[in-house]
Amino acid sequence: MTxxxxxxxxxxxNDTLLKLYQSGQSDVEKLFIEGSPASWHIDLPRARKGGLIGGMFAIFPPPQEERKAKDDGVISLPSDNEPLPPELPRSVAQESTLAMASILLRLERAGALAICRSAADIRAAMARNTMAAVFHIEGVEAIDTDLVMLDVLHAAGLRSLGIVWxxxxxxxxxxPFRFPSSPDTGDxxxxxxxxxxxxxxxxxxxxDLSHLNEKGFRDVARLSDAPLVATHSxxxxxxxxxxxxxEWQLGAIKDSDGMVGLNYATGFLREDGRMNADTPLEVMVRHIDALLKALGEDRVGLGSDFDGAMIPATIGDAAGLPRLxxxxxxxxxxxxxxxxxxxRNWLRVLEKSIG
Structure with a gap:
């Protein structure tokens, strides 16, 4: 395929900004433009090879401890009483959030991508063959309850956020990362x-409603006048x-004319809930079939979780997108x-949501 x-x-x-932030390298622009480590999922060469034209670039304030894969590429099954990670202090979250925002701005200055504040900006970036990046935050611990930081981040280009990780x-x-479990887990x-x-x-x-529990989802559905969107679920x-x-969450998303992006994380795809790279593409197709049935063909997209999750080895990274x-x-x-x-569905819902 050409x-x-x-x-x-x-x-x-995607969580590529977190990868760049945690790399500890000063020349992250070069890392993104010329090629990142083989274990990563997105850089410019791989994006171009796979047809990745852009996406929501998440800023995620990381927790203190990460779950680690075993040597065989499998993470043990999460329990049905897995606890929530602890809250993150605002000062810690602000440090990493601002550092990743700086990386995003530096990538734009280097010509690696364009920060897009509207659907028209995305189309313009596509027309000139430039990676289109929507500034997204996953977990708003860096934002104060007076929303002063929200104004600052919005001025810097923020156009999408997930209220919680x-x-x-x-x-x-x-x-929490529980299996099996309903999303009805708290207030x-x-x-x-x-x-x-x-x-x-x-x-x-x-x-973004991904990661939000059921009662929080209901609150957003009741309060928001925008389409309900789960970017990677x-x-x-x-x-x-x-x-x-x-089923009821999918129904609420459909009623709002929102959409869902398919998450490639194998633990959220497989019937057994295991994070196992040996997961066939047919499992992903099965979820897309179900999303199409629940939402209709205008409300289903892709939300890979590249650089933030174990994905099927058949895809591997952004260069493998044509296999899907x-x-x-x-x-x-x-x-x-x-x-x-x-x-096209992402362009449609973003135009309705951010203009």
Whole structure:
């Protein structure tokens, strides 16, 4: 397949900024432009090879401890009582958030990507063959409850945020990494969280429901006048993980004319909940089938979680994206539908959400 044959992909979620931040290298622009370590998922050469034209570039304030894969590429099954990670102090979150925002701005200055503040900006970047990056925050621990930092980050280009990662903060409660589990795991949004939803609507910042628990989801659905969006989540009926979306959540997203981006994390795809790289593409296609049935063909996209999760080895990294679109074609999806899933639906919902 030549580059001109590639189906463009706009992706709902990646953690590449975190990888660059944690690399400890001063020349992260060179790392992104010329090529990153083999274990990473996104850099410019791999993006171009795979047709990745852009996506939501997440800023994620990392926890103190990370779950580690074993040598065989499998992470043990999460328990049904897995605790929530502890809250992160605001000062710690602000340090990493601002550092990753700086990296994003430096990548733009180096010509590696364009920070896009609207759907029109994304289309313009696509037209000039420039990576389109939407500034996203996953877990808003760096934002104060007076929302002063929100204004600063919005001015820097912030256009999408997830109120929580899988831990509590001043605004709401994330779901723990539990399997099997429903997402009904705690309280809803705090008063500060409800104010944040209204502020995001006013500023045209898209709200990402991934990682939010059920009661928080209901609060956003009740308060928000924007489409409900889960940038990187899957179908709970196929994989009963607390991170996945139940039937009523999918119904609320459809009713709001929002969308869901398929998460490639194998633990959120597999029926057994295991993080195992030996996961066939057919499992991903099964989730897309279910999302299409629940949401319709205009509300389904891709939300890889590249550089933040164990993904199927068959895809490997951004260069392997054509293997997924080829699998959709072999499954019987036509070119027009594949293009909707690959990028057109994200443009549609972003235009409704951020302008």
């Amino acid at each position: 580059e001109t044959d590639l189906i463009p992909v706009f992706d709902g979620h 899988s831990r509590p903060n001043a605004f709401g409660h994330g779901v 809803g949004l705090t008063d500060a969280g409800k104010a944040l939803v209204k502020a995001c609507n006013r500023l045209k910042i898209m709200i 899957n179908v709970h009926a196929l994989c009963p993980h607390s991170r996945n979306l139940t 679109t080829d699998a959709l074609a072999k499954h019987g999806y036509g070119r027009a539908l594949i293009e909707k899933i690959a990028y």
